Amino acid sequence: MQINKPIVDKLIMFEEQKNYSFHVPGHKHGLLSTLPWKESLTYDVTELTGLDDLHSPETIIAQAQQLLTQDNNTISSYFLVNGSTVGNLTMLYATCNAGDTIIVQRNCHKSIFNAISLIGLKPIYITPEWDEVTNTATSINITLLKEAHEAFSITAIVLTTPNYYGVLANELREVITYCHTNNIIVLIDEAHGAHFGATAAFPKSALAYGADIVVQSAHKTLPAMTMGAFLHINSERINQKKVELYLGMLQSSSPSYPIMASLDDARHFKANYTDEDFLYFTKIKSKFIASLTAIKGILVITTDDPLKLLVRYEGVTGFELQTELEKQKIYAELADIYQVLLLLPMLKNAMTFQFEEIIVGVQLASEKLAHYLKSTPPTTNYHKAITQPKFSPIEMEEKPACYVNIYEGIGKVAAETLVPYPPGIPICLAGEVITKEMTKEIIMLLEIGAYFQGNHRLNEKLICVMKEA
Ligand SMILES: Cc1ncc(COP(=O)(O)O)c(C=O)c1O
Structure with missing residues (x-):
């Protein structure tokens, strides 16, 4: 149980004083703004006397971060105003040096790939496991991890857990x-x-298993504003000064007070979430699932995270289901070829x-979907593997690239990353040598209508490769 909300309370007091603004931001408590929600800009202030400083916290921000630290039982926890994106960049900058070799789950978020490029790290990619129930890529297999460790000298490993769909490693x-045990x-x-660990009914955070440093997007599942996130230092292996140095370099020097206050609120919300709350949530959720599954054609799948539901409609893709749901004003977190994900x-x-009301909308959507042409979603050819790119991202920066016919690309170094959905695991990552197997898989996936992320020219049968390799 935590009582105080230091940042929220101070902002309310400050706003009630109706102070005169001769400072940034230029909207002057919303006065010059034409936004319909300009009233809320009265709380959008800056580092004024008494409001503390995220980059050198001593009062309200320090107290709120201290409460976050206590709630998570960590060495030190921080509010982030640039999302998990800045948390991921920071955790790699603070733990690795240029030229270090690290193990990375092949389907990690782009902020990890960006950190690898910016720092000049040498990545070893491990393909995650595939979960047949949720049709999603999950975690890396410990046997592959051991193999990778025996072959390379590794400084750190970056894992993503849970996955987007709430499946745990x-x-x-x-x-x-x-x-x-192996100094990684x-x-x-x-x-x-x-939200993990809010009560014993939620999955445990990786903090409870002894992970050294953990980054969480508070804005994704807790009531924090978009871009609000947490970073937790959980072991003496992490140099706290370095973390603070990089957070100071990578985050805005004008952090948003509405975001910081929402992080204070989200921290308080989670700290005070009770077993009784969870019981209530579970009852309502079970009723919702029962109503959904009573609709003809709808299939619901639950995952490790109680906040995630996968919804499918027999014989249609998740994209088609998403289209019909949106016509009923129901917006899912995402769609893939198999399903939509409800958060x-x-x-x-x-x-x-x-x-x-939502059940009525799903019922109407399902009546439309009943007339869709039915097909069986494709399954993918899936390989477990450890790969080391021929060139690391930093080595590739200056090298020229060109498009060649997809078959001529075999044996050349990929200059682009190709990620098909499904399964959302890159087939080839920039810097890897393109193999015959990769090419065969790309062709097969194009034929079954898989969607490839990004600006590629695969539909013209062209692939981007490095010129001299
Ligand atoms: C696994 C993962 N890591 C990091 C991020 C980046 O998070 P944020 O949007 O908080 O910067 C995302 C965003 O979707 C994500 O899915």
């Missing part, structure tokens, strides 16, 4: 213990698990949500 405790620092991108509100006791 397998054997996380064993993986972390193995890494620590464990960095966890827990962007989708900021449920983490309701507390007596809170309500429009589940009954």
Whole structure:
């Protein structure tokens, strides 16, 4: 149980004083703004006397971060105003040096790839496991991790858990213990698990398994504003000064007070979430699932995270289901070829949500979907592998690239990363040598209508490769 909300309370007091603004931001408490929500800009202030400084916190921000630290039982926890993106960049900058070799889950977020490029790291990619129930890529297998460790001298490992769909990494405790026994620092991108550990009914955070540093997007599942995130230092292996140095370099020098206040609020919300709240949430959720599954054609799949629901409609893609749901004003978190992902509100006791209206909308969507042409979603050819790119991202920066016919690309170094959905795991990453198997898989996926992310020219049968390789 935590009582105070130091940043929220101070902002309310400050606003009530109706101070005169001769300072930034230029909207002057919303006066010059034409936004319909300009009233709320009265709380959008800056580092004024009494409002502390995120980059050198001593009062309200220090107190709020201290409460976050206590709630998570960490060495030190921080508010981030540039999302898990800045948390991921910081955790790599603070733990690795240029030229270090690190293990990375092949389907990690682009902020990890960006950190690898910016720092000049040498990545070893491990393809994650595939979960047949949710049809999603999950975690790396410990046997592959051991193989990679035996072949290379590794400084750190970056894991993503849970995945977007709320599926947890397998054997996380064993993986972390193995890494620590072998002097490998464990960095966890827990962007989708900021609510973990709120009560014993939620999955445990990787912090509880001893991960050294963990980043969470508070804005994804807790009631924080977009871009609000947390970074937790959880072991003596992490140099706290370095973390603070990089947070200072990488985050805005004008951090948003509305975002910081929302982080204070989200921290308080989670710290005070009770078993009774969870019981209430579970009852409402079960009723919602029962109503959904009573609709003809709808299939619901639950995952490790109680806040995530996967919804499918027999014989149509997740994209088609998403289109019909949006016509009913129902916006899912995402769609893939198999399903849509619903992110449920983490309701507390007596809170309500429009589940009954939503069921009416899903019913109407399903009546439209009944007339769609039915097909079976494709399954993908899936390989477990450890790969080392021929060139690291930094080595590739100055090298010229060109498009060649997809078959001529075999044996050349890819200058672009190709990520098909499904399964959302890159087939080739920039810097890797393109193999015959990769090319065959790309062709097969194009034929079955898989969607490839990014600006590629695969539909013209062209692939981007490095010129001299
Ligand atoms: C696994 C993962 N890590 C990091 C991020 C970046 O998070 P943020 O949007 O908070 O910067 C995302 C965003 O979707 C993500 O899915």
